[in-house]
Amino acid sequence: MARIVICEFMDERAVARLEAAHEVLYDPQLVGDGARLRAEAATADVLVVRNLTQVRGELLAALTRCKVVGRLGVGLDNIDVPACEARGIKVIPATGANALSVAEYVIASTMLLLRGAFASSAAVAAGQWPRAALGNGRETAGQTLGIIGFGSIGQTTARLARGLGMRVIAYDAMLQRDAPVFAQTGVEGVGLDELVRNADAITLHVPLLDTTRGLFNAARIGEMKKGAVLINTSRGHIVDIDAVAAALRTGQLGGAAIDVFDVEPLPVSPSLQDCPNLLLTPHISGVSTQSNERVSVMIADKVLESFS
Structure with missing residues (x-):
């Protein structure tokens, strides 16, 4: 025993x-x-x-x-x-x-942030009517989702995204662009720079390694499409959270969902407080x-x- x-x-x-x-x-x-x-x-x-x-x-x-x-x-x-x-x-x-749990979190966050209309309850209940400001959100169908890291979670996310009518592109450092898994899942394999430039939403599914630490810093975020959405459910240190906050305030990023942090629990972070279009969750994307x-x-x- x-x-x-x-x-x-x-x-x-x-x-x-x-x-x-x-x-x-x-x-x-x-x-x-x-x-x-x-x-x-x-x-x-x-x-x-x-x-x-x-x-x-x-x-x-x-x-x-x-x-x-x-x-x-x-x-x-x-x-x-x-x-x-x-x-x-x-x-x-x-x-x-836990692949499905993470994938559903990614898709839900993508839809919420692209539409940009789901934080209005307090204003509407207070008698405001921000219809004009919130009426220019984006539908999910037709948008391009970029998946970085195409293991079981990335592939499950791709399946859900394609079911919503999204175009899906993916990059994986361990896979050639013509790897069979891309054709099998209806996903286009691309290079990292191409993905960053062309995706309307980017989701990260990579381990924390020397090669992924700081992968999304201020410079790479600046290379994303203006108004694109960034989602990190992989590990802290891969994304520079202060650079995310700065890009959200300038409008370079249209939204961000961050589930993992350099230090957990996340310490009090003035740069993240009152930051627009930012969804923070306590490392629960894979937990249901x-x-x-x-x-x-x-x-x-x-x-x-x-x-x-």
């Missing part, structure tokens, strides 16, 4: 599946108590985390008998994967399980009732398989 430590929230039905076969400590608050987490990790055969737990340094050193780290999500920037592998620890992400269940069940099943 293995000992499994789950230190962030997991669907309780998946927890029960693990408890039926192994000893389980499930405490979603454990991530906030570093000393206790390290103490529990010392006797863990499996550690299950989300994005807050940093599996490196002192915590990694404490995992003296651990064989598996399960990641309730897909991003691995909070896990020192090479160091885990060097210790014989298998890292298991929930690849694909259904996706949490899918992610949790996938990781539970893979953990059980690893000890079968």
Whole structure:
């Protein structure tokens, strides 16, 4: 029987599946108590985390008998994967399980920001009638969506976007422009610069690497179509949030939805306050009732398989 430590929230039905076969400590608050987490990790055969737990340094050193780290999500920037592998620890992400949740967030944000008419409730309730100001929004159909990073999330986003009548172009540093996946999904593979110049909305689905850090800085945002929309659900540090705010204030950007930040929770940020056409969410694009269940069940099943 293995000992499994789950230190962030997991669907309780998946927890029960693990408890039926192994000893389980499930405490979603454990991530906030570093000393206790390290103490529990010392006797863990499996550690299950989300994005807050940093599996490196002192915590990694404490995992003296651990064989598996399960990641309730897909991003691995909070896990020192090479160091885990060097210790014989298998890292298991929930690849694909939250793709639909992220894709729906992207499409909903794109529609909201292109139309620009959904922040008027307070004004209308107060007796104002901003019909002229809000009557020039853009329909989603016919607009060009640019997807940067064409893995499972990017492909799911493309499918939803094409269903709404959008033209979809995509860039992936790991794919040739004529890669079969583009034709199979009805998407045009293009270069990064071409995508930035031509997309009415851009969505990012890339990991945080040296090559993606600062990918959308002030200069690249300045190369986008005037009034285009930018959506980041990948990782902080990929987008310069202060440059986004500045571009929104000048009208270079028509809107932005940011779900991930350099530091989370996001500190008080004067540059973002009262910023027009800006949607900020607390790293929840991949989290829904259904996706949490899918992610949790996938990781539970893979953990059980690893000890079968």
